[in-house]
Amino acid sequence: MxxxxxxxxxxxxxxxxxxxxxxxxxxxxxxxxxxxxxxxxxxxxxxxxxxxxxxxxxxxxxxxxxxxxxxxxxxxxxxxxxxxxxxxxxxxxxxxxxxxxxxxxxxxxxxxxxxxxxxxxxxLDTAPPDVTGSAQRPYFEVLIVTPTDPSTWMRAGEEMRRLRRPDDPFQYATVHVGSFEDAALAAMVNSNIQSVILVDGFQYASRHQIPDLKAYLARHIQIDQSAAGPGALSTRLARGLRNFRPELDLFLLTDRSPELLAGSDDAAPVRRVFHHVEEPMELHLALLDGIKDRYETPYFDNLKKYATRPIGTFHALPIARGKSVFSSNWIRDMGTFYGTNILFAESSATTGGLDSLLEPTGNIKKMMEATARAFGAKRAYLGTNGTSTSNKIVVQAICKPGDIVVVDRNCHKSHHYGFVLGGAQPYYVEAFPLTQYSMYGAVPLRTIKQALLNCKAEGKLDRVKVIDMTNCTFDGHMYNPKRVMEECLAIKPDLVFLWDEAWFGFARFSPFHRRRTAMGAAAALSEKYRSEAYREQYKAWKAKHADVDDKELLETHCLPDPDKVRIRVYQTNSTHKSMSAFRQGSMMLVWDDDFHKVEGPFEEAFFAHTSTSPNLQLIASLDLARRQMELEGYALTIQMTDLALRLRKTINTHPLISKYFKVATPEDMIPAEFRQSGLTDYGPPNASWAETLEAWDEDEFALDPTRLTLVCGSAGFDGTQFKGMLAERFDIQINKTSRNSILVQTNINNTHSDAALLIKALADMSREIEARLSDGGESGQAQFASRVKSLMTDVPDLPNFSRFHDAFRDDAKGTSNEGHMRPAFFMAYDEDNCEFVRLNSDEIDRRLKDGPPMVSANFVIPYPPGFPIMVPGQVISDDTIAYMRKLDVKEIHGYHAAQGIKMLKPDVLANWSASATQ
Structure with a gap:
């Protein structure tokens, strides 16, 4: 910036x-x-x-x-x-x-x-809102796009002002413009605008002299002045605004036949059509009603009412109503700390307007419908045990035993455990490595397609049910879901896609990020494949590739048959990770043309994993998070992105800080082969924002700018050490680290003061390093250089998934690598089936060289980086052992140094293999 x-x-x-x-x-x-x-x-x-x-x-x-x-x-x-x-x-x-x-x-x-x-x-002529005596009424602005003379706008604003009533729940001011371009610009820059009134007959070109206006608008709204026919600009602008800011309420005032227009496809984006201004009070009420629909929080509203009622509780929740707390001699401070509302709004009952999360029929059902609307899904389900559980629910719902899932080996462990529980066979595919940072990126599309084609060649394509990927990754790698799904559907048109967007829930409300979301891609592809234009495009592609073989399919941008393709997309998001929800609040979003086929299994999986006693405050916070994002998510996501961009530039251009610290750029985090645009970094002088968004539209991978990989190895700090220093000395909390970096996440909670705190901390530490090197002489400088080298240069290679042991494969000679992980997992429950070998023992080296193969009995997951380097049934390879021996992290799930690596015994595997083939 x-x-x-x-x-x-x-x-x-x-x-x-x-x-x-x-x-x-x-x-x-x-x-x-x-x-x-x-x-x-x-x-x-x-x-x-x-x-x-x-x-x-x-x-x-x-x-x-x-x-x-x-x-x-x-x-x-x-x-x-x-x-x-x-x-x-x-x-x-x-x-x-x-x-x-x-x-x-x-x-x-x-x-x-x-x-x-x-x-x-x-x-003022801008018709300010009436706020006297009602300062708590939420405020918004109404954009009026009109062909009338600007000299009449003040009078029109005053007329709308006179419609307002003291008991109106909201207050608004009006903004008048006279053209398509001015309206589009206002909707882009003014996040206070929540409603738009389109009055037929306005002109296209702006009334103002604004350099670069057309280029700025073209970032998000297709510019086409060739619209023909009366009112065509109105409906075109409506479609453009709906795509850019889908939360806006759009109203059309026309002197054409409103009855005919209201039933046409042109009016689909519009909330209501009015016959010009014959009913001004109805228009005023419609504006308020549109805001009310988004503002209403069915569950939270009922919970507030419930908390004010005098209720006797004879159910199994003593903390409800707080009597056991406030009358206590020993835990009264609990009530003082948490307050009365959180205790009065607790119950284990599903009556009194509270509804049931497991069988919603009232306000939770309404809440789920509002959630689906807000996030651009066809259906939405609420998760109260984090996205770890949401992932297991979706995996179990859409997979049955024996189904093959093409999955990123580095996805969250909840996916792997989901395969164990459901009996699906994972076909692990590898993300591109970022060895210098001890982390992985994302899985190339070519790799995913190759996995599908391998299964096709071996006659298993019918068993491939799901493509399961993380978008965006912890470190900010964003897939191009639209392209991934399109090309995979060309190979198998009924594939189901599970996109784990745990860290990416906010993206729906950012027009920059939305293009890279699962639900955004599902909507775009669904519209595309229904169009006649696509049918013609597919017909031409099919004629050109009539005799295409699998090798050519791998190299070609494939198109699916519109008569066969099904859009089946599931997205999970950790609402609590990027929105204002309590911890463990999660959502499952569904766009599935064939959901009727899995609705029963989905409900069963939901029942299996969801508590019958969900936390009411958590559910209410999900309701409120949706409300906030629908009404101000656009502003908040733009602000958090802007703050991240400022942080990136400040750190990387600061004359002192940049000597020891650096925020990794897209060029650092994404290999050139996946950045077809050649984009190296964000913003001028590296690229215009139009070029950046073009790269986001076309490149295979893009980097979320709100996730900053701050490299600290050049300052002599490993990630864990640096994280601790920031917490202890500067009260800065960080979540993820790598060998030589930390992850700085900006979110809707961050302010410029937070950014200044981080910059001050980096500047202070940089000055300390300078002083220490100056005072330490050649010896101190050499020691510092050696430390930096060990962190930045002498980094361990990242291990790839090797293969499943033959005992857990249906076809040991096949090129596809799927395996039965479930039996391997449960074999380890019997200690007699297992052995332990110390990591640094000679036995490890001997068996790597001479055999028998070592097979992992469980998941082994180092934190950081947090991906499983071993899964149950996996043959342990040289590079995995080499990586483990170089690890300097203290937390490795599934591994205890005193015991060693837990493996399945060779004779048990031989017996299992023999019995399995009989």
Whole structure:
């Protein structure tokens, strides 16, 4: 991102978020205005500051028509003070506007809209909301796209203002524009806009002179001026806005036959069609009703009502109503700490409006429907034991024993345990390695297709049921799900896809990230395959590849048959990881054309893994997380991404910090062969944002900018050590580490102050390293260099999955590597079937050389990096042992150094193999 002192929305192609750049510019103008006021107005310095203020205000006002506040009257007052040379008045007005924008007081206090700022009630032409006596009413803005003369807009705004009533649950202000381009720009930059009124007849081109406007709009909305017919621009804009910000309520006012238009496909994105403005109060009520639909939290609302009722509890939950706590002599502090509401809103009953998570018929059912709508799914289910359990539910629901699942070996352990429980056979495929950081990336599409073609060649393709991948990965590698699913469906048109988006739930609400999501891809492909244009495209592709063989299929961008293809997509997300939900809150999102075939098994799996006593507060938090993201997720995800981009640039360009620390770039994290665009890093001067988004659309993999791999090995710190230092010295909490890096995640909770805390910590440590190297002489410098070399250069190779032992394979000679992991897992339950061999013993080396093969009896998962380097039934290879011997982490699940590696005995395997073939 640009530095604050050089933020310039006159060049939109250089700006990630024009809204955040605008806030920076107002603060910059505030500083300049104060400097001008501090100088004598007629002095040389005073005139220079005045000129700078005029230039910057000109840049700011180019986009101010997109927001209701501060409005034209306050801006005119600023111009007047500037023209009159009244530095004091100009500085006061700028300070007031800047601080109001920062605090958001314009949402709550109508005095912020007064011209004089003294509460004289002077109303602005932007029709400020009525907030007197109701400061808690949520505020939003309504975009009105109209062909009427701008001179009438103030009167129109006042007419809408007069429709408002004291008991309205929400308050709004209006923003008027007169063209397609201005409307699209306003919807992009102004996150306060929640509703759009489209009045037929507006023009296409902007009324404003804004450099790079068309390029900025083209990032997210297809620009086409060839729309023909009356009202075509209205419906085209509606479709564009629906794709860009699907949460918006769209209303169409037309003098055409509204009855006919309302039933046409053109009106599909529109919430309601009105016959021009014949019913203004109905329009006002429709605006409020649209917000109410998103604001309503069925479960949370009922839980609040339940908590206020006088209830006698004769069920098995003593903590409910809090009597056992507040009357206690020993745990009364529990009630003091948690408060009364959390205890009054507890119950083990499913009556009284609370509904049942296992058999929802009331408010939980409504909540699930709202969740599906918000996340772009056909169905949604709620998880209360984290996405670990959600993954097991989905795996068990869509797989039966013997089904083959093509799966990333480095996916979360819950998937592997799901295969054990369900009896599915994993076909492990490898992600590309990032050896220098001791981590893996994601699985190349070619690798996935090769696995499918291997199964096809061996007559097993009918058994391949699922493609199971992690998107995005812990370290930020985003797949191109649309392309992956399209090419795999060309090989097997009924494949089911499970995308573990545990860390990526927020992405639905970011137009930048949405293109890389499972549900976004499912919707896009579903629409694509229903179109006549695709049928023609497929017909041409089929004619060109009529005699295509498997080798050519591997090298070709394949297209599926529209008459055979089924869109069957499941997405799990850890709502608590990226949204405002309590820990273990999760969601399962479904877009499955054949869900009727698995609805019964899905319910059974849901029953099997879901507690009959789910935490009510957790369910309510999922309801609230959905509400927040539908109403302000767009703003929050843009802000968190912008903050991450600023952190990246600040760290990597800081003259001192960058000597010892670095945030890995897309070029560092994704090999060139998977970055067909050649994108190396985000933002100018590396690439324009239009080029960046084009890369996100086309490249095989992209890197989520909100996940920052901060390399600390060059500072002499391993990841675990550095994580501890940040926590102990600077109160900075980090989740994941690698051998020489930590993962810094920005989310909707982070602020600029958080970013400043991290930068200050890195700067302080960099200064300490400088001082230590200066004082340590050649010996100290050599020791430091040796430490850095051991962390950054002498890194262990990453082991790939070897193979399942022949005892657990149906065809030991086949090229596909699927295996029966379930019997291997349960064989280890009998200790007589197992042996332990110390990692550094000669026995390990002898058996690697001469045999018999060593076969893992359980999962072995080092943290970090957190992927299983051994699974039950896997033959242990040289590179796995070499990797384990070089590991310097303390936490390895499934391995105890005092015992050694747990293996299945060779004679047990021989007997199993013999009995299995009889």
């Amino acid at each position: 640009n530095d604050v002192a050089h933020t310039d929305t006159s060049g939109l192609s250089h700006v990630f978020s024009a809204a955040l750049a605008r806030a920076d510019q107002w603060r910059e103008l505030n500083a300049l205005a104060r400097a001008w006021a501090d100088q004598r107005a007629a002095s040389e310095h005073g005139e220079r500051y005045r000129t700078q203020c005029r230039t910057l205000l000109g840049r700011i006002t180019r986009l101010e028509f997109c927001w209701a506040y501060p409005g034209t009257r306050l801006l005119s007052a600023l111009d007047a003070a500037l023209d009159a040379g009244d530095a004091s008045a100009f500085a006061r007005l700028v300070q007031r506007i800047s601080s109001t924008l920062l605090s958001g007081d314009y949402r709550r206090d109508d005095q912020a809209w007064d011209l004089a700022g003294d509460g004289d009630g002077t109303l």
